[in-house]
Amino acid sequence: MIIRKLNEEEYSQAIDLKIYSFDEEVEGRVPNSMIKEMEIIVRLEKEDDWRAVELLTRKAFWKAERIEKIGIGCDEHYLVHTLRTSPEFVPELDFVAEVNGRLVGNVIFSKAYVLLPDGSRHDVLNFGPLSVLPEFQKQGVGSALMVHSLKVAARLGYGAVIFFGHPSYYPRFGFKEAKEFNITTFNGKNYPAFMAMELIYGDLEGITGTYHESPLYNVDPDKAKEYDELFYKE
Numbered sequence: 637m638i639i640r641k642l643n644e645e646e647y648s649q650a651i652d653l654k655i656y657s658f659d660e661e662v663e664g665r666v667p668n669s670m671i672k673e674m675e676i677i678v679r680l681e682k683e684d685d686w687r688a689v690e691l692l693t694r695k696a697f698w699k700a701e702r703i704e705k706i707g708i709g710c711d712e713h714y715l716v717h718t719l720r721t722s723p724e725f726v727p728e729l730d731f732v733a734e735v736n737g738r739l740v741g742n743v744i745f746s747k748a749y750v751l752l753p754d755g756s757r758h759d760v761l762n763f764g765p766l767s768v769l770p771e772f773q774k775q776g777v778g779s780a781l782m783v784h785s786l787k788v789a790a791r792l793g794y795g796a797v798i799f800f801g802h803p804s805y806y807p808r809f810g811f812k813e814a815k816e817f818n819i820t821t822f823n824g825k826n827y828p829a830f831m832a833m834e835l836i837y838g839d840l841e842g843i844t845g846t847y848h849e850s851p852l853y854n855v856d857p858d859k860a861k862e863y864d865e866l867f868y869k870e
């Protein structure tokens with residue numbers, strides 16, 4: 637994928653997220669119009685943040701009922717850990733959210749593509765996990781991370797985002813079911829949790845095919861469990 641800044645004309649065609657008005661810089665303060673009394677800072681993740689981000693991801697996703705299914709309460713913290721060193725990782729879009737100096741959220745993006753019937757690939761972005769510490773949920777942190785990262789992604793020249801997520805949460809940012817763009821999962825399926833959004837108007841026009849994300853999303857439960865044991869020693 638070629639990453640470049642948009643020229644003014646292209647940027648004017650990029651989607652207007654119309655949720656908050658954000659600072660122009662990649663790193664900076666994000667005014668939170670939903671909760672006036674809580675200031676959320678969204679900035680790029682640093683290596684020093686890695687452990688805290690994995691811990692908050694673990695806390696955000698952990699569910700006792702998943703222990704029966706996959707052997708641990710969640711594998712998303714292991715996914716974050718592996719994605720950071722993968723060729724698909726996009727460090728310019730690896731954001732954390734801070735409240736009063738505490739890390740409370742993270743979103744991580746990776747490169748993905750739509751495979752067209754003629755065998756060519758149309759590059760897109762994927763994201764996830766998006767995590768917010770349980771005690772900071774429903775206070776605008778997830779929205780601040782999403783809006784800021786999507787806006788930066790558009791500025792960097794990425795044309796579209798496709799991913800799997802809660803179908804009742806993401807439409808507020810402009811996501812629609814991927815089937816509206818004639819894009820299916822790798823095995824030809826569509827369902828509400830499979831969503832897409834153009835960052836540059838028309839980027840998915842005429843793009844029909846199957847979606848392919850980093851193979852790391854197919855998490856090996858044994859490796860995730862082994863990695864998770866490190867968290868009990870802390």
Ligand SMILES: CC(C)(COP(=O)(O)OP(=O)(O)OC[C@H]1O[C@@H](n2cnc3c(N)ncnc32)[C@H](O)[C@@H]1OP(=O)(O)O)[C@@H](O)C(=O)NCCC(=O)NCCS
Nearest residue numbers: 696697766767768773774775776777778779801802804805
């Ligand atoms: C989902 C999540 C990232 C949202 O972040 P957040 O900071 O709580 O969300 P915001 O404060 O920006 O937005 C709150 C809204 O999201 C909704 N929401 C929160 N979790 C949701 C979920 N799992 N499904 C659907 N909607 C959800 C709330 O009901 C609220 O809706 P409202 O504005 O209509 O009242 C966060 O709750 C989280 O980390 N959850 C656990 C991990 C997870 O499921 N991650 C996403 C995987 S797709």
